[in-house]
Amino acid sequence: MSESTNGSKLLRILSVSARPARPNALHAVATFTWRSMRHTVSQLPYMAIDVLIFPVIFLLIFTYMFGGAISGSTGHYLQFLLPGMLVYTVTTMTVYIGIAIKTDIDKGVFNRFRTLPFWQPAAIIGTMLVNLLSYAAALATTIGIGLLLGFRPEAGLTGALLALLLVILYAFSVSWIFACIGVVVKKTESITSMTYIVLYPLMFTSNVFTDTSTMPDWLGRIVAYNPISLASTAARGLMHGTATAQDLIAALGGMILLTLAFAPLTFRLYLKKAKQ
Amino acid sequence: MTNKRYAIEVQGLTKSFGSVKVLKGIDLRVERGTVYAILGPNGAGKTTLVSILSTLLRPDAGKAEVFGLDVVRDADAVRGIVGLTGQFAAVDEGLSGHDNLELFGRLTGYGRKAAYARADELLDAFELTEAANRPAAQYSGGMRRRLDIAAAMLVRPELLFLDEPTTGLDPRSRSGVWDIVRTLVAGGTTVLLTTQYLEEADQLADRLAVIDGGTVIAEGTAAELKALVGSGTVQIRLARPELRSLAEQVLRRELNAEVRLHADPATLSAQASDPEPAARVLTELSRAGIATTQFSLGQPSLDEVFLALTGRPAEEAAEEAVS
Ligand SMILES: Nc1ncnc2c1ncn2[C@@H]1O[C@H](COP(=O)(O)OP(=O)(O)OP(=O)(O)O)[C@@H](O)[C@H]1O
Ligand SMILES: [Mg+2]
Numbered sequence: 001m002s003e004s005t006n007g008s009k010l011l012r013i014l015s016v017s018a019r020p021a022r023p024n025a026l027h028a029v030a031t032f033t034w035r036s037m038r039h040t041v042s043q044l045p046y047m048a049i050d051v052l053i054f055p056v057i058f059l060l061i062f063t064y065m066f067g068g069a070i071s072g073s074t075g076h077y078l079q080f081l082l083p084g085m086l087v088y089t090v091t092t093m094t095v096y097i098g099i100a101i102k103t104d105i106d107k108g109v110f111n112r113f114r115t116l117p118f119w120q121p122a123a124i125i126g127t128m129l130v131n132l133l134s135y136a137a138a139l140a141t142t143i144g145i146g147l148l149l150g151f152r153p154e155a156g157l158t159g160a161l162l163a164l165l166l167v168i169l170y171a172f173s174v175s176w177i178f179a180c181i182g183v184v185v186k187k188t189e190s191i192t193s194m195t196y197i198v199l200y201p202l203m204f205t206s207n208v209f210t211d212t213s214t215m216p217d218w219l220g221r222i223v224a225y226n227p228i229s230l231a232s233t234a235a236r237g238l239m240h241g242t243a244t245a246q247d248l249i250a251a252l253g254g255m256i257l258l259t260l261a262f263a264p265l266t267f268r269l270y271l272k273k274a275k276q
Numbered sequence: 277m278t279n280k281r282y283a284i285e286v287q288g289l290t291k292s293f294g295s296v297k298v299l300k301g302i303d304l305r306v307e308r309g310t311v312y313a314i315l316g317p318n319g320a321g322k323t324t325l326v327s328i329l330s331t332l333l334r335p336d337a338g339k340a341e342v343f344g345l346d347v348v349r350d351a352d353a354v355r356g357i358v359g360l361t362g363q364f365a366a367v368d369e370g371l372s373g374h375d376n377l378e379l380f381g382r383l384t385g386y387g388r389k390a391a392y393a394r395a396d397e398l399l400d401a402f403e404l405t406e407a408a409n410r411p412a413a414q415y416s417g418g419m420r421r422r423l424d425i426a427a428a429m430l431v432r433p434e435l436l437f438l439d440e441p442t443t444g445l446d447p448r449s450r451s452g453v454w455d456i457v458r459t460l461v462a463g464g465t466t467v468l469l470t471t472q473y474l475e476e477a478d479q480l481a482d483r484l485a486v487i488d489g490g491t492v493i494a495e496g497t498a499a500e501l502k503a504l505v506g507s508g509t510v511q512i513r514l515a516r517p518e519l520r521s522l523a524e525q526v527l528r529r530e531l532n533a534e535v536r537l538h539a540d541p542a543t544l545s546a547q548a549s550d551p552e553p554a555a556r557v558l559t560e561l562s563r564a565g566i567a568t569t570q571f572s573l574g575q576p577s578l579d580e581v582f583l584a585l586t587g588r589p590a591e592e593a594a595e596e597a598v599s
Contacts, residue, residue, distance in 0.1 A: 007459045009401035014432045014463035019356070020385030031382040039370050042411070108366035111332060112427060115355050116383045275351070 028118040032126020036100075040130055051134060055089050055142040062209065063149060070210055075150055082146040083163055083239045084208035084232040089142050090135045090171035091199060091228060097175045098182030098191045100127050105273065106188065113274070120274045121267045124179055128172070135171045139164055155241030163238040166251065170231040173255035176262035183269045208232050227254045280343045283308040283435050283466035284329060289338035291324055298324045300490035301338065306468060306483075308343075308434075311461055313481035314470040317582065321490045322470035323363050326439045329468070330360040342435060359428030363439040363470075365420045366427070369413035373404050373423050376412055380427050398426040402456075418449030425456060436460060438469040442476060454479055474581055478502070486585060493585050504584060510554045511545040512561070513570035520544055523566050530557045536583075547584075548573065 023031070040047060062085070067077035101124060104110045113123060143151075143160065153160040178191065185191055205219070206228035212220045223229050234251035237243025284306035291299040298321045306312040316322050327333040329340055331351040340347045342354045360366070367376050374395050381391030399405045402422040407415060412423060421441060428436060438457070442450040457467055457480055471477055477484045478498040486494040486501070494501055502508075510531065514523055520541065527535045527546045531553055535546045548554040554573045561568060 007455065009397075010456065010459045011463050013397055013401050013429060014460065014465065016432065019431045020387075020390070023383060023385040027385075028383060031379065034382075035368070035371065035375075035379050038375055042370060107369060108362060108364045109368045110366075111360070111362055112366035112380060113383070114332060115330060115358070115360050116380065117352065117355055117385070118383045 023118045025119040025122060028122035029126050029129070031118075032122050033129050034126075036127045036130035039100075040134065047134060050093055051138040052141050054092075055085070055138060056145050058088070059085055059142065059145050059149065066209075078146065078149055078151050079154075079240070080211070080236070081209065082142070082151045083235040084206070085146070086139050086142055086163070086167045086235055087170060087206075087228055087232045088203060088208050089138050090167055091174060091203060092195070093131070093135060093138060094171055094174045094178050095191060095195050095199075096134075096178075097124075097128055097131050098178030098180075098185070098194075099188060100131075101179055101182035101270075102185060102188045102191060105183070110274075120271055124266060124270060128175060128179070131175060132168060132172060135168055136164070139167060153239045155239060159239050159241055163235045166238060166248075167231065167235055169255055170227075170235075170251070173258040173262075174227070176259055176266055180262045180266040180269065183266055183273060202226055202228050206232060227258070230254050280308065282306060282341075283310075283343060284312070284468060285339070285341045285344075286329070287339040289325070289328065289340055290336045291321075291328060291333065292336055298490055299328075299335075302487070302490070302492055304485060304492065304495075306466065308466050309461065309464060310482040311457060311467045311469065311480050313477035313484035314468065314487060315472070315474060315477050315484055315581070316470070316487040317472065320487045322487065323439055325487070326360070326362075326437045326468070326470060330358055330437050331355055332360075357434040359433030359436045361421075361424045361428050361436070361438050361441060363443070365412075365424040367412045367420065367423055369411065371412060372409045373399060373412055373415065373419075374408040376423060377426060377430070381430050384430050386430070394430060398429060402426045403452075418445050418452070421445065421449070421453065422456075425453070432463065433465055435466045435468065438467060440470055440472065443472065450476075474498070474501075486581060488582070488586060494581075501581065508548050508551075508554070509545050509574055510548045510557055511543065511570070511572045511574065512557075512568050513540070514542045514544075515567035515569050517541040519566050522564065523561060526560050526564060526566070527557060530560055542569075 059082070062081055063074050063078050067074035067081070071077035071080060104113070104123065113120065143164070153163070155162075178194075181191055181194060185194075205223055206226045207223055208228060212223045212229070215223060230247075230251045231254075234243060234247045237247045282305050284304060286302055286304040289299055289302040289304075290297070302321075302325060314322050314325065324333065328335045329342065329347060331347050331354050334348055342358060345353050345357075347354050368379065371379065377395035377398055378391045381394045382388065384391075386394060399408050402425070404419060404422060404426070407419060412420065415423060425438070425441070441453050441457075445453065454476075457469070461467055467480075469476075469480065481498060483495070483497055484501065485492045494504065496504075510527070512523065512527075514520060520537065524535045524537070524544060527533075527544065531546050531548050533547045535544055537544050548557075551573060558568070558571055
């Protein structure tokens, strides 16, 4: 570094001693949304696997390989499967918020955040907001492919949009579980193994792929109270215009419970970590 | 705040991790506008001390104040006036250098435009303009270090912590960081840096403290410390290792000091208070027919400081800290 030129530039920078006012919470959240968008854009090729390829492959496999066997006809099965498939797609993606939070904590950048005077939970909220966008993108692809394969929402556009909204809310509520795990877990890998231990059993004991009425009673009951089932049932109902108030209340109630339980807990644990 | 004489005042500071006592009662005073160096081997507790002073860790007991503000009770106020460049770069590797500075700028409270402009200025002053749009993950160690220091300069800190700012850097990058530190101090910032190199402390610091095993074992100016240790060290490498005991006698006689035999069988060193007797060693060795392949008169290394202060080399101290 040539002292004369850069030294004087540096001195000029240091001569600005005015300190900006502490950023408000909204400004901080907007900043983290911006950051998360930057990250997402740079990771677009990997994201494409989740957002595009994964839903397509799953939809094709289930519809054409198992559809006939499960439901008698593939077209009939697709009508049943697709709303649940929406739930399935975003469920697998909710893990990312945990990984994102854990990665920040592990990398030194968390220490930098801790020394800055902003409202710390903004880091989680901003990331979460951008994740909601990628959920929406994955859902849009899944529906798009479904439409190409012959899926028709019986409740029309309104039904489809309401179902989408519900599934996004569902993903939002489940994300808090993983956000919380991301804050407390010791190793990033534990988050991924949590997926296998918690999510996959839940997913396969849900009514995403099959109708619960064909299952033995005891299993049917587990399946019915599984949050994934609750969301699938509600999404299916909205999509085809058959939703009962009870279905919707159960699904929304579950989501509200999850959010109320895990979001404050996540913030508390994160703040504790940041303040130490 | 402005009328405080001391930027840092620490008294009886202790910190344990589980059953491991890392800081065992540190006392420290740093005058404002000066550079203060904390010298210590691996595991001495340097990072722990800096983390407490920069509010990242809570002490167990003792008092730590930054410009009169308590680092625990007034943590938020302290965060407002200190900058930290930790031992491991605290940057977002997934973002470019420019985006990093913009991010931290906005989180400091700058609006979008102001943060963007500030990032430009800082990149320019820290010679990172060319790499501005590359992901920080692709930066070299020296670039990352500069980016990290720049991030601590978004607003002028009253007090800047630099934890081993030059470890792992090549000589050119190292002197670049030194220039930055000198400029900062000229600009009125107080700097506390940690290092494993006495030379660095000597180059930059007005005063320094040597810590070992969680306590301050020596404190003063670099000159005072060197006087304690002996101002320099003669290190010699012989062409023929079997002549080492002969060479040892020459050194002991001429320098009147304890001679250290190194692990390398051809190398030995001893402290020299002045350059003249050191030069005499060279003549005496050649008169005795002992050929040397290397001869250097250097500053005492941390190792030698340690040996003088504690009677054991720094590596041993580091091992003890780990065990
Ligand atoms: N979070 C922690 N949990 C447990 N032990 C810790 C923790 N942080 C530090 N230590 C221990 O405290 C001791 C001092 O660590 P510290 O990082 O302060 O040393 P240091 O002087 O910075 O060393 P180095 O030169 O290697 O950076 C070490 O023995 C280390 O293992
Ligand atoms: Mg350290």
